[in-house]
Amino acid sequence: MMVDFVPDPGLYPFTSRWFESSAGTVHYIDEGDGPPILLCHGSPTWSFLYRHIVTGLRDRYRCIAVDYPGFGLSERPDGFGYTIAELTSVLGEFIDHLELDEFVLMGHDWGGPIGLSAATARAERVRGIVLGNTAFWPIEPLANRMFSVLMSSRPVQRRILERNLLVEQFLVGKYGPALTAAEAEHYRQVQPTPDARRGLSVMPKEIRAARPLLEELAVNVPRLLGDKPTLAVWGMQDIVFRPKTCLPKIRGAFTDLEIVELTDAKHFIQEDAPDRIATAIAARFP
Template identity: 75%
Template sequence: MMIDFVPDETLYPFESRWFDSSAGRVHYVDEGFGPPILFCHGSPTWSFLYRHIVAGLRDRYRCIAVDNLGFGLSERPESFDYRIAEHSTVLGELIDHLQLDGFVVMGHDWGGPIGLSAATERAGRVRGIVLGNTVFWPIEPLANRAFSAIMSSGPMQRRILGQNLLVERFLLGELGGTLTEAEADHYRQVQPTERSRRGLAVMPREIRAARPLLDRLARDVPALLGHKPALAVWGMRDIVFRPGTCIPRIRAAFADLDVVELPRAGHFVQEYAPDEIVSAIARRFP
């Protein structure tokens, strides 16, 4: 299943590109020239989340932003199970297809584990890491695990599929007046039907089910990537990945880390503070 939605070129002024992965057709943008940066989104977003950052960096970097299968403009394969490990496998195929070398990977939300899992398997080709409100270790807080259990229940799964709950309540509910109505519609209209939202419905379960992958990343990220230059850009008002818990864990994993605190930003940092993130990346990876 493909999505018919066509982004407004004034909001998403990029050429769509496609990659036929082993699991389905992946949409991505590949803008600009220079050192490559790979942008990885989480749930319930897509590459649209990075539009301001890509536009701000493509004059000096090659900016690649991918839509995970089941998200954005990518295919919704019936046979794909939409788990984090499988998303990472597909991302790795794209990295190899594009022959990326000396690349920076940025991950947000589930894009952190997806991007880092692919990066640890290609550590010799990674230049650096950017993390924005994400984790790469098992998610233990009771509130997060309770959210996982509740959102995985039958009634809430029906609301995710039938009412687009994750987009309407958790994304647009947080961003409020930060987005124009047209921008909000770009998040809504790429998930237009129950069938198209199957990938969204899996994500809450992965908070608990992805533990084997997160256990591996907790070991492999410091061991294989911990010596790489790293940057954390953190929304300090995030109640999902709280800075007081997450930033010290990231500091412990990376020997060469810069932290940029974004005091007015919540979870979706790219919407709150794109200019600050552009500047931070340009400073860290000149």
């Protein structure tokens, strides 16, 4: 199924484009000219999350932001599992379809492991990396693992599907960033029905289920991408990807690393500090 929603051009002033992947129709935007930067979202977001960064950078970069199957304006294909491995495979097809070379990859939340998994298979084509509040190693903290257990339980899975819990509670609710009513609706309206939310329901399970993929990434990222110029833009108030836990791991993985601490930002850094992120990217990858 496809989502019947047209973004407000005042909030999302981009041309929608479409790619026919092996899993179904994928929506993306491709704005500006210059060195390519591929922007990978997490859950429960979509390319709308990057709108301010795209408008801030498209005068000097080719900004590409993709919606994975099950997210944003992309198709919700029947028989698709929405696992991190499957989403990675589709992203790899997308990179190859666009013939991206010398591209910068930005990954946030699940967009980190999805993007990095695709990038490690194409390391020779990667110019640099931007990481924001994400992880590419097995998620060990007890609080995160218990969150996975709780969110994977039958009652909570029902609330994710029937009440859009992940969007309502963690993105547009009190735990999320400051959004206008119209911005909040752009996150709600792309997940309008239980069938449209199947991808969202899988993501909490993947904290534990994707452990083999994350174990592989923990080895392959330093080995294959560790010498790439890297920028970490980190929301220092994030209680999910806590800086004291995550930043030392990132320092250990990359030899050419710059870190920009977003002092007041929480998890959704693209909403909390888009101008600072755009400025940091432009300075790191001139």
